[in-house]
Amino acid sequence: MAMPRIEAIVEAEVIRWARESAGLNLEEAAKKARVKTEQLAAWEDSEARPTINQMRRIAHACKRPLAVFFLPEPPRDFQALRDFRRLPEAEAKRLSAELRFEVRLAHARRETALEMYEFMGTEPPLFSLRTSLADNPEEVGLGIRRAAGVSLEMQVAWGDPRVAFNEWRAALERAGVLVFQASGVDTEEMRGFSLADRPLAVVVVNVRDAYAGRTFSMFHELAHIMLDTGGLCDLEEHRDDASREQQVEVFCNRVAAAALMPRAALLGEQVVLRNQGAREWPDDDTRRLARRYGVSREALLRRLLALGRVSAAHYQRRREELQQEYRRWRASRSAGYRDWVREPITKAGRSFVLLVMACYNEGRITLVDASQALGVKAETLAKVEAELRFG
Structure with missing residues (x-):
């Protein structure tokens, strides 16, 4: 016996708002949600209603919680x-x-x-x-x-x-x-x-x-x-x-x-003094000095150009070469695996995660609240806290 078709009692304007605020046109949203474009258009025009399962897929495509779609009208969104x-x-x-x-x-x-x-x-x-x-x-x-x-x-x-x-x-x-x-x-x-x-x-x-x-x-x-x-x-x-x-x-x-790259400190570096008067720099010197300050070679060369220590022609030539090198580096990177324990710390920052965990440990918020705030499953929360302490 077939399961009954359960319609989602949602407002058409909320569906349209969710799609548009996600930056998706009808075809893109329908493809992501695995529904026909004509179906989605009908839902947005109040000519039909999606099922609960279809609504879940729309919510996933628009990166919105399912509960948002059951609001009586579109919520006030953040300023663009x-x-x-x-x-x-x-x-x-x-x-x-x-x-x-x-x-x-x-x-x-x-x-x-x-x-x-x-x-x-x-x-x-x-x-x-x-x-x-x-x-x-x-x-x-x-x-x-x-x-x-x-x-x-x-x-x-x-x-x-x-x-x-x-x-x-x-x-x-x-x-x-x-x-x-x-x-x-x-x-x-x-x-x-x-x-x-x-x-x-x-x-x-x-x-x-x-x-x-x-x-x-x-x-x-x-x-x-x-x-x-x-x-x-x-x-x-x-x-x-x-x-x-x-x-x-x-x-x-x-x-x-x-x-x-504070001006006085940078101009006082031995490598800068050694290259004084040179309009072009050896790449080894640029690489070592950039690493010392924790910046890219392009950022360093632009700073040296602003301080009159390299020529505009040298900067422009090296900039084009470094941008090509950067594009090759980007193309060679693999996605790698997702570390669900480190991910909230990497993305949200240690201070944010520490704040959420402090509220949870003091009983100010629930386990569900904490896991939702950090975007992890409840059973992963203890591992995230351990990573904060010992990672």
Whole structure:
């Protein structure tokens, strides 16, 4: 005997809102949900209703909880990101479904963190630094270092881009900035974005990027937060663009460079003094110095160009070569296996996971609440906590 067909009592406008807010057209959403395009169109036009199982597939395709679809009307969504990227008009209007999901997730994690602090009866740390385009990027960068509590001796002792990224991330989290890592989004679309709301402003970098690239993006986004101009960013500098958006991007790049490679320290390096007057640098020198500061060779060369230590022709030639090298590196990377225990720490950050676990261990939230906040199964939670302590 066939099972009865159980319809989902959902509003058509909620289905349409979920699809559109996920950045999917009818054909894309229908394919992801394994339904016919005509069926989905009929559901959105109130001409028919999906079954519960079909609704589950739609929810999965739109990356929304199933419960959202049973609301009487579309909920008020988070404000769209300001887009600082210079794209063709047709591209600029549409973010991928994966990026839209990461934006929603960043907002949701921030709201969760604020709730956890409220449950604990404590105030979140406040990142109070602010700046304007009239300020000197060199001074702004040094101010960030002071707020992060990182000396040059500490930085060069890390000696590895992966360690440098993790240490800078921890320092910024202690200063009151949540740093998340997005996955599933191509670096061609997004290397970083930020939410400038305080307390607990948010920086999101792309886990698919190289560690040195993530570090630079993290500081670029931090400068956006200090300007109160959070959004989706473009680290490229376009000399033919005099718009305010481009002025903001150039300023944020210069602040990031000044924070990561302080002018006086960099110019005092023996390798810089040895190459003084040279318009081109040996790649071995560039590689060693970039690793010492935990930055990419391209970021270092751009900084040296700004300080008058390499020629524009050398920078441009090496930049093109390094970008080709980066594309080959990206193409050679395999997806690897998913480490479900480390994943919440990698993506949401140690400070966020510690906050959730503290609330759970003090009985402020349930096991289900904690596992949902971290995106893991309940039985995995103890392993995540052990990884925090001993990993």
